Amino acid sequence: MTTTATQTGQKSWVVALVLCLFLGMLGAHRFYAGKIGTGILQILTFGGLGLWVLIDLIMILVGKFADKDGNALAR
Template sequence: MERSSKSFVAALLLCIFFGGLGIHRFYAGKIGTGILQLLTLGGLGIWALIDLILIIVSKFTDSEGRRITP
């Protein structure tokens, strides 16, 4: 699988500090789901927690389906 040009550390930090607002999804280019996370406060935290785990295990992808890896 192809590697994203997005920074792993940036995505991780954005998710840790602003996960409830979906800022990490905006960073990854996933605008639609970023807006949904913003409106639902990260799916009441659950969605943001799942995204955090996906980022840590390098399974989170950008808008083009490329993995954001360290």
Template sequence: MEKSPKSFIAAILLCFFLGSIGIHRFYVGKIGTGILQIITFGGLGVWALIDFIMIVIGKFTDSEGRRITA
């Protein structure tokens, strides 16, 4: 699977600090789900936590399906 050009560290930091409003999803190009995270406050934190875990283990993808890995 192809690696994303997006920064792994930037994605982790954005998710950790601003995950409840979905900024990390805007960063990777997932605009629609980013808007949903803003509306739901990151699924009341659950969605943001799941995204954070997915980024850390290397399973989170950008809008084109490429993995964001270190």
């Protein structure tokens, strides 16, 4: 059985969006969502030179960004 982002977690969509907008190059939104490993990678690569941050921003805006447990962010 696979888990999809149909359950809503306790992490806020708005907080993740603001963190991604202002501190995305440092992976702050990924640390907030509990994704420590990819947060560190974003620090080391400056958000994939901005491309990774842009993709994450779009995913947050359309509601496809999930926390470390695969739960959707709370709106």
